[in-house]
Amino acid sequence: MKLLSIAVPCYNSAAYMDRCIRALLHGGEEVEILIVDDGSQKDNTGEIADRYEREYPTICRAIHQVNGGHGAAVMTGLKNASGVFFKVVDSDDWVDPESYDKILDTLRDFTAKNTQLDLLISNFVYEKEGAAHKRVMNYRKVLPTERLIGWDEIGHFLPGQYILMHSVIYRTALLKSCGLELPAHTFYVDNIFVYQPLPHVKTLYYLDVNFYRYYIGREDQSVNEQVMIGRIDQQLRVTRLMVESYDPYKIPQKKLRRYMILYLEIMMTICSILAIKSELPENLEKKKEIWRYLKQQNPRLYFRIRFGFLGQSMNLPGKGGRKISIAGYKIAQKFYGFN
Known part of the structure; x- marks a missing residue:
């Protein structure tokens, strides 16, 4: 059995x-690299x-x-993974070798001691094309x-500090047993990959190393803002699935409950700001619909998010209100550093 399975879509x-x-x-x-040609x-x-x-038949x-x-x-x-732990690394990203060694040392130590580790969290670096300063997402505080x-x-x-797919290594058996499902032909499902297994996690461990290098710079990349606006329906679908889960x-x-509510708050904010920035009437209607959906699905959660700071700032009335929403989002984006 391998120590770590890494899927590369x-x-x-x-x-x-x-x-x-x-x-x-x-x-x-110790690693198996599952190269999935989609x-x-x-x-x-x-x-x-x-x-x-x-060239590397055993790896x-x-x-x-x-x-x-x-x-x-x-x-x-995941279906083909034989390792004790499971990681996803996207094909345009990479990992730091020194941090990689520390990750494997840690996983090996837990396995040797037969101590159950459900989730290992590490830092990731935004490798933004042309940026002189590479921002690091860490969880030290x-x-x-x-x-x-x-x-x-x-x-x-x-x-702006929520845990992303780049941060996590899950125990493989946990992922296979928790009912994780990622819809086909849908972008932004990495949010589901992180979010859905969390209530099944009993033990976690934070290793303060800058392991994952998250590349940002291709015009066709799914996290490019204009691409995201064009795929707003998929962002909305993922958000609905997370609310339903x-x-x-x-x-x-x-504390886990508080974090999961924060994650949904961020997802609702992203849906809202994409709709606002598109300036398209049909997307503004979709924005209203996702808030109505949340209210219908979970009224208590709706009032918690809708009348929190982010929820209020995303629902200011009129064209002037939308301009304020965008300005507020840009300030928050700069302050918290999210993409």
């Missing part, structure tokens, strides 16, 4: 997947995946499937460092 990734996979090979024989047709992604499997595995989107590729990786903890020991997350008020751990 690839879709027409030939131009950059080499950097990702070569960085992951640093982990050696129906690539515009380049030789599949051939590159096959080449890595031939790399090429898996080819009909195109199903990022979520389907992640689920295929929220999570005790290098200590196995439960949810009762976490601190208070800031609005749990009633946070039924989660017994108070």
Whole structure:
């Protein structure tokens, strides 16, 4: 059995997947790299995946499937994972070798001691194209460092400090048993990947290393603002699925409950600001609809989010109110540093 399974979803990734996979090979024989070719047709992604499997048959595995989107590729990786722990690394991202060593040392130590670790969290770096300063997302003021903890020991997350897919390594068996489902042909499902398993996590560990390097810079990237506006329906779908997955008020751990509400608050804010910035009447109607949906689905959660600071700032009336919402969002974006 491998220590760590790493799924690498690839879709027409030939131009950059080499950097990702070569960085992951640093982990050696304790790691399996599951290269999921998600129906690539515009380049030789599949051939590159096959080449890595031939050259590193005990580490790399090429898996080819009909195109199903990022979520389907992640689920295929999980289905084929044999490692004790599971990580997703997107094909345009990479990892830091020194931090990688510390990650593996930590996972190895927990496994050797037969101590159950459900979730390991580490930092990630925004590798923004052209940026002189690379911003690091860390959790030093929220999570005790290098200590196995439960949810009762976490601190208070800031609005821009939520845990992303880049931050997490889950225990594989937990992901397979918690009912995780990621919809096909849908972007932004990484939010579901992080959010849905959280109530099943009993033990977590924070390693303060800058492990994951999150590349931002391609015009066609899913997190490009204009691309996100064009895919607002998918953002709305993911948000609905997250709202439907749990009633946070039924989660017994108070601090986890608070964090999950914050996560949904952020998702509602993103949906709202994308609709506002699009300036399209149909998207402004979709914004109203997602708030109506939240109210219908969970009135208590609706009032908590709608009349919080972010909720109020996203629902100011009229064109002038929308301008204020955008200005407030830009200030928060700069202050908290989220993308």
